[in-house]
Amino acid sequence: MSVDISQFLASVTGAPPVHQAPNSRYRDTPTAERRNPDGTVTVHLRRRFVPQPDASATLGRVRVRDGDRIDTLAAEVFGDPTLFWRLADATLDARPAGLAAEPGRVLRVSAAAEGPGGAGA
Known part of the structure; x- marks a missing residue:
């Protein structure tokens, strides 16, 4: 199974995070979406960069x-x-x-x- 990288990149959004606890390190981390070859969408957290x-x-x-x-x-x-x-x-x-x-x-x-x-x- 191959993934079209341009399709994947086009599907990434800056949607606000969902279901993150107020004390979570991921609370302010936005989500992204990936459209799978079967048409379903997988929502995941974007990368969290640790502050200096x-x-x-x-x-x-x-x-x-x-x-x-x-x-x-x-x-x-x-x-x-x-x-x-x-x-x-x-x-x-x-x-x-x-x-x-x-x-x-x-x-x-x-x-x-x-x-x-x-x-x-």
Whole structure:
């Protein structure tokens, strides 16, 4: 099965995101549509670009303790374990689970970036 790339590109839209939780890192990420060869349409999220850490204010820092997990650190810092992605974004770490694997490491706590792809919370 081959896909006509020009047809695919023509089908990509800047429609607003749908069904994203208010605290999701994808909240402000627009959707795109792809028309499949069978005529059905698949809706997906466009790529989310991680905001540069210096684009948001530093609110503080948190030191990783032995046994910490990224979700428990987020619960401690933000009061919501699902905001773990904010700690990852602040360090540009692509592996959020690895952030808490180094006891003694100091993580930056930042305000959520505003704008496309940066969910402001």
